[in-house]
Amino acid sequence: MNVLARTMGFSLALMLTFTAVTYVLPQMKGEAPEDIHVDVSALTMDSFIRLGEELYPGKGACTLCHNSLGRAPDLLALNVVSTSLERIGDPRYQGNAVDAVSYVRESMLDPNIYVVRGFGKKGSGDTESPMPAVDKPPSQLTDVEIGAIIAYLQAKDGNPVTVALPARTNESLAAAGEITEPARPMLAQSAEEAIAKFACAACHTVLDTESAIGPSLHDVGKRLTVDQIRDSIIAPNAVIVEGYAQVMPDISETMVVKELELIVRFLAKQTGDQP
Amino acid sequence: MIVAIIGLSGSGFSSVAWAADQAPEQPVAPIYSDAITDESVSSLISAPKPERSDYPNIGVSSRSLVWVFAQMHLFFGALVLAVPIFVLVIELIGFKTNDDRYDDMAHEFMKISLTAYAVTALFGGALTLSLYMLYPDLMAYLTTRVFGAQMLVYVALFFLESLLLYVYYYGWYALRYGNRKWIHLALGLLLNAVGTTLLVVANSWTTFMMAPSGIDTAGAVVGNIWEVMRGPLWNPLNLHRFIANVAFGGAVVGAYAAFKFLCAKTAEEKAHYDWMGYTSNFIAILAFLPLPFAGYWLTAEIYAYSQQMGILAMGGILAWLFVIQAVLICAILFAGNYYLWAGMARTEGSRRYRWLVKYIASVLVLGFLVWVTPHNIIFTADEITRLGGSNHPVLGPLGIMPAKNIAVFLMLIFTFLSFQIYRRADKVITVSWESWANTLMIAIYIVATVNVIFAGVYYGYFTNTVYKVGSSVMQVGSTLVVIVSGVVIDTFLFKGARTLPVSWGRISGRSQYALFALPIAFTWLMALMGYVRSSVRTHWHVYAVVKDNSADNFIPTLQYVGNMVTFVTVLFLMFLLFIFWVANLSSVRQVPAVGLSNRAAAEGVA
Numbered sequence: 001m002n003v004l005a006r007t008m009g010f011s012l013a014l015m016l017t018f019t020a021v022t023y024v025l026p027q028m029k030g031e032a033p034e035d036i037h038v039d040v041s042a043l044t045m046d047s048f049i050r051l052g053e054e055l056y057p058g059k060g061a062c063t064l065c066h067n068s069l070g071r072a073p074d075l076l077a078l079n080v081v082s083t084s085l086e087r088i089g090d091p092r093y094q095g096n097a098v099d100a101v102s103y104v105r106e107s108m109l110d111p112n113i114y115v116v117r118g119f120g121k122k123g124s125g126d127t128e129s130p131m132p133a134v135d136k137p138p139s140q141l142t143d144v145e146i147g148a149i150i151a152y153l154q155a156k157d158g159n160p161v162t163v164a165l166p167a168r169t170n171e172s173l174a175a176a177g178e179i180t181e182p183a184r185p186m187l188a189q190s191a192e193e194a195i196a197k198f199a200c201a202a203c204h205t206v207l208d209t210e211s212a213i214g215p216s217l218h219d220v221g222k223r224l225t226v227d228q229i230r231d232s233i234i235a236p237n238a239v240i241v242e243g244y245a246q247v248m249p250d251i252s253e254t255m256v257v258k259e260l261e262l263i264v265r266f267l268a269k270q271t272g273d274q275p
Numbered sequence: 276m277i278v279a280i281i282g283l284s285g286s287g288f289s290s291v292a293w294a295a296d297q298a299p300e301q302p303v304a305p306i307y308s309d310a311i312t313d314e315s316v317s318s319l320i321s322a323p324k325p326e327r328s329d330y331p332n333i334g335v336s337s338r339s340l341v342w343v344f345a346q347m348h349l350f351f352g353a354l355v356l357a358v359p360i361f362v363l364v365i366e367l368i369g370f371k372t373n374d375d376r377y378d379d380m381a382h383e384f385m386k387i388s389l390t391a392y393a394v395t396a397l398f399g400g401a402l403t404l405s406l407y408m409l410y411p412d413l414m415a416y417l418t419t420r421v422f423g424a425q426m427l428v429y430v431a432l433f434f435l436e437s438l439l440l441y442v443y444y445y446g447w448y449a450l451r452y453g454n455r456k457w458i459h460l461a462l463g464l465l466l467n468a469v470g471t472t473l474l475v476v477a478n479s480w481t482t483f484m485m486a487p488s489g490i491d492t493a494g495a496v497v498g499n500i501w502e503v504m505r506g507p508l509w510n511p512l513n514l515h516r517f518i519a520n521v522a523f524g525g526a527v528v529g530a531y532a533a534f535k536f537l538c539a540k541t542a543e544e545k546a547h548y549d550w551m552g553y554t555s556n557f558i559a560i561l562a563f564l565p566l567p568f569a570g571y572w573l574t575a576e577i578y579a580y581s582q583q584m585g586i587l588a589m590g591g592i593l594a595w596l597f598v599i600q601a602v603l604i605c606a607i608l609f610a611g612n613y614y615l616w617a618g619m620a621r622t623e624g625s626r627r628y629r630w631l632v633k634y635i636a637s638v639l640v641l642g643f644l645v646w647v648t649p650h651n652i653i654f655t656a657d658e659i660t661r662l663g664g665s666n667h668p669v670l671g672p673l674g675i676m677p678a679k680n681i682a683v684f685l686m687l688i689f690t691f692l693s694f695q696i697y698r699r700a701d702k703v704i705t706v707s708w709e710s711w712a713n714t715l716m717i718a719i720y721i722v723a724t725v726n727v728i729f730a731g732v733y734y735g736y737f738t739n740t741v742y743k744v745g746s747s748v749m750q751v752g753s754t755l756v757v758i759v760s761g762v763v764i765d766t767f768l769f770k771g772a773r774t775l776p777v778s779w780g781r782i783s784g785r786s787q788y789a790l791f792a793l794p795i796a797f798t799w800l801m802a803l804m805g806y807v808r809s810s811v812r813t814h815w816h817v818y819a820v821v822k823d824n825s826a827d828n829f830i831p832t833l834q835y836v837g838n839m840v841t842f843v844t845v846l847f848l849m850f851l852l853f854i855f856w857v858a859n860l861s862s863v864r865q866v867p868a869v870g871l872s873n874r875a876a877a878e879g880v881a
Contacts, residue, residue, distance in 0.1 A: 003537040004852075010788050011848060014606075014795045015841050021599050022837025025649075030592045030830030032814030032823070064586050071586060122579070130582035136492065137819030138583065 033059040038144050040166045045151070048165055052152025055145050060134060062149070072131065073116055080104060080153040082202030087114055088247050089203060089213035099249040101163045104150045108134045108141075158197060160254035187256060191266030194259040198251055206270075214248060215241045219272030226268045233260060320420060322494020322821045325412040330825040337409040338827035339839065344402040346802050346843040347850070351395035352477075353516070353801070356470045357524025358388035359443070361558050363463040370456050380551050382447050384528050386861070389444050390854045392437070410825075413816045421490070422480065425500050429476050432469055439466040474520070475513045479504035482512050484817050485808070486580045494820040507580045511573035512808075518569050522562035523801060526793040529555030531855055533790035545780035552790050553618060553779075559793055560611040560694065564687060564758060568751050577811065584818070588811045589676075592830055596807050599833075601646035601679070603800040608639060608690055610792035615697045617786035624775040625700035631692065638689045642682035650674030677735020677746065684727045684750045688757050692720070695761050703773040712764050719760050723753040798847055802840040 036059065038051065057063040065072035073083075084100035087093055095113040097103035106113055111129035120126030134141045141149070144166040151163045188194035192207060200206055203214035220229060231238065233255070236248035330337065362381045369377025407414050418426055443462045450459035488506035489498030496503065532552035539545040578585030587593060616632050619625035648670055672678060706712075727750045734746030812818045814828040822828075 003534065007534060007537070007788075007791055008848075011791055011795050012845070014792055015799065015844055018599065018603060018606075018796075018799050019837040019841045021602050022833040025595045025598060025833050027832040027834055028592050028595075028830075029832050030813065032828040061583060064583055064591060069590065071582065071590075130578075132581070132583065138581075138813070138815065 036145065038148075038166070040144065043165055045161060045165060048148050049151045049155045049161065051145070052148035052150070053156075055141070055149050056152055059145070060139055060141055060149055065131065072119055075153060076156070079157045079159070079199060079202070081157065081159040082199030085199065085202045085247060085249065086211070086213060087116070089245060090114070098247070099162070100154065100159075101150055104153060105146060108146055108149070159199065160197075160251070162249075162254060188259045188262060191262040194255075194262045195266070197259070198255065198263075200263070203248065206267075214244055217267055217270055219270060221268045221270040222272055226264060229267050230260065230264045233263065319491070319493075319495035319497065322420075322490075322817065323412040323416050324822065325824055327824050327826065329412055331409060331411070332826075333409070336827055337405075337825060341402065341405050341409060342806075342839060343843055343846070344398055344405055346805065347846060348395060348398035348402050349805065350798060350801065350843070350847045351391050351398060351850075352474075353520040353523050354527055355388050355392045355395050355440075356474055357520035358384055358391075358528065359440075359463060359466050359470060360521055361525060362388070363460065363467060365554070366463060367460060370460065376547075376550070378451065380554065382444075383551070385444050385447070386858045387528060387531055387854060389440065390857050391851075392440060394850055394854065396433075410816070413821060416494070416817075416821060417480065417483075420496055421483065421503055422500070425476070425479075425504075429473065432473050432476065436466065436469045436473060439469060471517065474516060475509075476504075478512050478516060479506070479509055481808075482506045482508040485577075485584075485812055487817050487820050490820065492820075494817065507576050508573065511569070511576045515566070515569040515573050518562055518566050519801065522559050522566060523794070523797045525555050525558030525560075525562060526790075526797045527851065529559055529790040530794045530851075531555075531858075533787035534855065536787050537784060542780055547779075549621075549780045549782055552787065556611060556614050556790060556793070559797070560615075560690070563607065563611070564691065565755075567683060567687065568755070571747060571751065581818070584811045587813065588807055593807055593810055595649075595833055596803060596836070598647055598649055599803060599837075600800065601643070603796050603803065604683075605639070605643040605646060605686070606796040607793060607800070608686055609643075610789040610796065612636070612639060612690055612693045614786055614789035614793075615693045617783055617789070619697060619700050620783070621779065621781050622701040622775050622777045624702065625696075628696035628700060631696055635689045635693055638685055642686040645673050645682040646679050646686075648673040648678070672736065675735070677731045680735070680747050680750055681728055681731035684731075684754045685724065687754050688720070688723060688727070691758050691761060695765065698765060701775045701777050702769055703775060704768050705771050705773060706768060709768065712768055716761065716764055719757055723757045726750070726753040795844065795848075798844045799840055802843050803836070806836055806840065 036051070036055075043051075062075070066075045068074050068077065081100040084097070084103040088095075088097055088099075088103055093114045095103070095106050095110075097106045110133060111131035112127070115124075115126045115129045117126050119129070121128040121130050132139065134146060135143075147163050147166055151161050154161045154163065188197045195201060195206060200217070201209040201211065203211050205211055205216035205218050224232065234252045236250060237246050240246050333340075362384045365377050365381040365384070369375065369381065439462060443459070443466050446459060446462065450456060450462075483503060483506055486506045486508045487494075489496060489500075489503035491497050529552050532548045532555055536545055536548035536552055539548055574585065574589065577588065589597065612635065619629065650671070667674075730746040730749040730753075734749075810830055812823075813830065814823050815821065816823045
């Protein structure tokens with residue numbers, strides 16, 4: 001065999017070896033995201049949440065960074081609602097959000113307002129976020145799509161979905177007699193379940209968790225009467241305990257009477273003496 | 276230092292001057308000129324938004340066609356820009372040492388480069404025409420609004436490059452000795468200066484599409500040409516391509532030397548082409564060693580510009596390509612090291628160091644195995660249950676970047692050790708402080724190895740992600756310390772050293788295949804990484820500015836990519852063979868048949 005044939009044979013064999021490696025690896029095709037046309041008039045809360053669930057890893061590409069690899073907070077592993085309230089209560093927080101919905105929306109549209117410690121751009125001292133604004137390229141999410149993702153993030157942990165359906169708010173739907181049943185999670189069956197469902201522990205010291213954002217509920221039964229406890233839940237901003245910020249969300253429209261009473265009765269027994 | 280250039284705005288020429296040392300920091304997003312007036316704002320035109328119907332359909336994939344032309348242009352462009360760089364160095368060595376062998380070898384390298392130059396231009400023309408035909412909106416935007424007259428400067432530079440190339444090559448023997456040689460060397464320097472400028476100008480088009488600057492969010496040009504060109508990825512890509520071109524060029528001419536060696540009939544020919552092959556391999560591997568550092572810089576800048584883009588490349592759908600990259604780089608390191616070990620047979624002095632080879636080989640093999648270990652693969656539900664998760668309990672930790680960084684840097688350190696023992700093989704050191712210097716060198720190797728492993732393990736597995744990236748700085752530093760201190764210590768050690776005889780040509784024919792493996796792996800690697808670099812834009816022609824709405828706006832499967840890369844590599848090889856053949860043809864003279872005149876023989880008269 002002459003030199004040309006041998007060298008060509010060797011070169012081709014080497015190239016085929018490299019090509020073979022591409023054949024044994026997983027074959028994935030990355031489709032370009034398609035523009036989604038949402039018919040808001042036909043949208044129910046369930047389909048709104050499902051839309052958010054699709055957008056989260058899809059067009060939004062949120063999972064690219066928000067995953068377990070530590071590039072950004074893993075939103076699927078934490079309760080976004082309770083965490084949002086914690087962040088609002090952080091002294092470093094400089095935004096205007098008052099509840100989980102406005103906090104998440106604000107984070108998506110202007111990620112630099114509050115950067116979680118350890119997740120800022122290198123050298124920025126956690127003042128600059130590497131996350132692009134989601135309404136700008138490359139994600140270019142619409143307002144409806146942003147709302148859908150927030151709805152999904154609320155619903156995934158069984159939180160009440162408080163984000164409004166696009167175009168028509170819950171209030172307008174109710175007024176028109178077209179109440180669309182929101183994707184309400186299971187009714188809490190015990191005080192502990194209700195406390196977990198409404199993420200009270202995110203800000204208050206209660207059950208086995210501690211938090212300094214809101215007043216401790218460990219001895220609330222000694223400080224407040226049953227009626228005062230109930231009023232504080234129904235109208236949380238009516239009386240603000242000195243030294244605490246006005247950050248408790250209004251959950252009176254999402255909590256049912258049974259859940260309210262479960263929590264009230266439980267808290268009334270919290271006198272600080274129990275083990 | 277004040278640098279003045281002709282600044283070319285999107286709509287025409289304008290002169291600007293700027294202080295290079297007062298240049299603003301690298302942008303991380305589209306940057307804006309400070310001098311935007313109300314009038315200029317009102318005249319801004321946003322980027323086009325082509326629809327699917329705006330792309331001509333020619334019956335075959337437009338992307339694939341452009342892919343082939345672009346890749347072939349880049350292969351040959353890299354070759355013709357790189358070869359004159361090391362040719363100039365070899366020519367200078369020949370001039371300073373008064374050794375005509377270097378001069379002859381440099382001239383032979385240039386002969387290959389000259390033939391490849393025309394092929395580069397042909398593929399450049401094909402690429403340009405296909406781009407204008409298949410992506411008219413994008414090209415209209417880039418040429419008329421963004422880069423404008425800068426592209427004419429590129430054309431002018433191309434003419435100048437051609438002129439200098441021809442004078443440099445054809446004037447070789449007319450300007451060979453004495454003061455005339457200085458004129459020739461100056462021509463070579465000019466040729467390289469123009470060639471490198473061509474490279475960085477063309478790079479600015481690429482990096483603008485990846486990380487646009489000098490435009491607003493709608494794509495309207497608001498900066499001057501300098502602001503458009505100096506995007507955040509421009510300099511990292513310039514450095515990466517410059518170094519990679521030299522390594523690639525060295526590898527390609529090494530294959531030429533190997534082919535000639537295998538065809539050689541006489542001992543003299545074998546000796547010449549063995550020496551040529553050794554020099555080419557030396558250039559290729561020496562340029563290859565710092566390449567990962569340039570790659571780290573480019574990747575770090577991609578992450579700084581857009582974390583999404585960085586993660587897409589390194590942790591998203593494109594991440595699997597880095598497993599293939601591992602195979603290719605390991606092939607390069609195996610081939611380079613094997614060639615050096617085989618080359619140690621040229622001198623008896625190498626006996627002193629041969630015992631080290633098995634340890635170096637072990638590190639390379641272990642490094643390769645770690646590097647190709649995937650983090651996870653696609654399992655069935657049953658397999659996940661049996662495995663206890665999507666990651667293997669023992670091999671899982673080897674799948675992530677810190678383990679691979681340890682493997683890569685140790686492989687680089689031990690490749691340098693191969694280099695060092697090869698260089699020492701034909702020397703008998705005579706300085707009195709030899710043992711002290713050797714102890715220091717061994718200590719540097721040990722400390723660097725421990726440091727690479729410690730930084731990888733501690734920062735990679737026991738701190739959070741942010742520090743993982745930082746740990747590679749320690750590893751890069753350790754590796755560079757080994758390389759630099761090795762070169763410096765040996766330079767002083769070799770002063771007054773006795774040189775043992777080296778038998779050029781005394782090397783196995785099998786070793787020459789390592790010189791073929793190098794360019795094949797380099798070429799495949801260049802095409803693959805070029806694809807990754809281009810694909811991080813995903814469905815954008817110009818990232819986040821001009822959306823790609825063509826039928827090819829998806830990221831293809833790895834099989835498809837593998838087929839395309841192999842196709843262009845085979846095509847490149849075919850053209851390369853043609854170039855080698857033509858380069859040889861020029862030195863073949865037909866001998867007239869006995870009894871016939873030269874003219875009759877030339878006319879083939881029997």
